[in-house]
Amino acid sequence: MSKQASGGMKAVFTEGSTMRHVIVMTSTSAIGLMAIFFVDAITLFYISQLNDAAQTAAVGRASYVLGFVIGLSVGFMIGASAMVSRSIGAGDDEAARSYSGTSLLSAFAFGIGVAITGFLLTDWLMWLLKAEGQALEYARTYLYIVLPSMPFLGVGMVTMGLLRSKGDAKRSMYLPLIGGALTAALDPIFIFVLGWDVVGAAVVSAIMRVTFAALGLYFVIGIHNMVALPTAERFIKDLKNILKIALPTVATNLAAPVGAFLIAQGVADFGDAAIAGQSVVDRLVPLAFGVIFALSGAVGPIIGQNFGAVKMDRVRQALMDGVIFNAVYVMIAWGLLFIAQDYVVRTYNASGDMELVIRLFCTIMAGSFLFNGMLFVSNAAFNNLGKPLYATLFNWSRQTLGVVPFVYFGAQWAGLTGIYWGIAAGAVVFGVLPVIAAFALIKKLTLEKQQTPDAAPATT
Structure with missing residues (x-):
């Protein structure tokens, strides 16, 4: 008899549609997360x-x-x-x-x-x-x-x-x-x-x-x-x-502000108007893509429970559903930002380079979250499959190797516009690689489970 049958806590994610679990967990987690970032967005709006x-x-x-x-x-x-x-x-x-x-x-x-x-x-x-x-x-x-x-x-x-x-x-x-x-x-x-x-x-x-x-x-x-x-x-x-x-988590979490700081350094070369535009962008990102930020924490328990139950097909499906959910959401959010860019510019009284940066975000950089989301979903897989250092490695690689050279050469190529094309290009590289690594890890663990006689989960 399984632990579940004998009265233990029910592992709810091991049954039913993995996509439904992904949608429900992500949407509820995003509310509180986006509220935190909303505070900074309000302040910047009034100052603008x-x-x-x-x-x-x-x-x-x-x-x-x-x-x-x-x-x-x-x-x-x-x-x-x-x-x-x-x-x-x-x-x-x-x-x-x-x-x-x-x-x-x-x-x-x-x-x-x-x-x-x-x-x-x-x-x-x-x-x-x-x-x-x-x-x-x-x-x-x-x-x-x-x-x-x-x-x-x-x-x-x-x-x-x-x-x-x-x-x-x-x-x-x-x-x-x-x-x-x-x-x-x-x-x-x-x-x-x-x-x-x-x-x-x-x-x-x-x-x-x-x-x-x-x-x-x-x-x-x-x-x-x-x-x-x-x-x-x-x-x-x-x-x-x-x-x-806390320390390993801090090491992973610090990658994002380091990346934002490095991007801001590159943009700051173009003056206060450009950095003001980037400040607006940094407030728009969590409001538009807070759901994607929540995706990692939401997919993690789904992957973890199924891995614990040795349901490796569902582990793989949960990762795939996370990637699909991410793609659909980003395409919708990107489309809305593209359509609403004039409204955003007017809302923040933007002009000159400040306006240019906001428009570059709505037309180019927003689309790169398709690949940022792939990284977030992969992090959930690494953390719940016993390889948290993979998440730390890919996060820091994305925010350093995926930022500095791309921003620098982008600026040399086409100024402010080149910077944002560079950011998007860096996202592609460090979005695809971790997804490939995550699926490879699942395949490796699946083979190990199949070769281990005791790997099969208990049945009722």
Whole structure:
């Protein structure tokens, strides 16, 4: 008799249509993810209404720096969530509360360290992004106001993970949604009514992060009673276990902000208007393709359950369905962006190189997400088939080897237009290769299972 039949948890993804599982899991996961990015999009929209490319570019440049912090926070959130969920599953509430306390204390302390580092490196990072004059002053001011709120961002992100580990997906989703609503309400007041411009945007961003943390703590402590302060000995033990999962995840997550930073460096050579356009693009990407970003996390459990059940045909089919879903979604999103590009340009009061960059995204770069999505789906296969380092390798290759030479030679060939053709070309190379590798890995594992007598799953 199988474990399922004897009363264990049912592996729901081992039955029924794999495509249906892919669609349902991806669409629900995308809501909370897109809400997080919506906050930055709102702020940039309001700043763009000032018709000052220097201020728009300043918020954009600062966001590339903050992107590293978010990548680090997400990695730590995943590590904390994994340890807490395991403890809850094992019925060890004491360990779960201890891990929760350790993760929150560590996230806050880590955020302080990141904020201090950010203060020390601000001018150097802005120099790398070619900020000068008034644009540099705006970016510096924005970062100096927002950086002190980084410890609260870390705490807020961890509370999201803790809520998910408890099974409270609803409140976990509420946190970024409330943050977006708060930003949408306060930005016009601080930017336009008070006349604080980029300073107002920074103040609202800081307020949102503090509120994010406070509300998250209320949910995990006040509602779920999930947190206990660990002893010093237990804190060290908990932190080691959390970092075992968090560090590899951080290594993978940091690839994306590094790639965005390298692209911004190439675009910055063409001035503040171009970097302002790229800042708009970086907000449009998660809003238009947040579903694709969610695809990796959604396909992963489907592949994992079927691999555990030794249903290798369904493992392969889940990967194939992910690739197909990605292709259909990207073609629809690309078509809508192409049609709506005039509206996007007007919305952000774009002209000159700022307008050119937005149009290049809507006509060329958006299509390259067909191949970015292939990478994301392949990552899900690697992570759930016991080869997470493959995901790390391909991610970093995509964001470095797939960016730097393509952007450089593209710029030499055709300026700004060449940069975006280069980005698209790099995506093709590092989208196709991981998919080929993922299918090859499944084929290899299938043969191994067939040659192992004990590989067949138990039957009822």
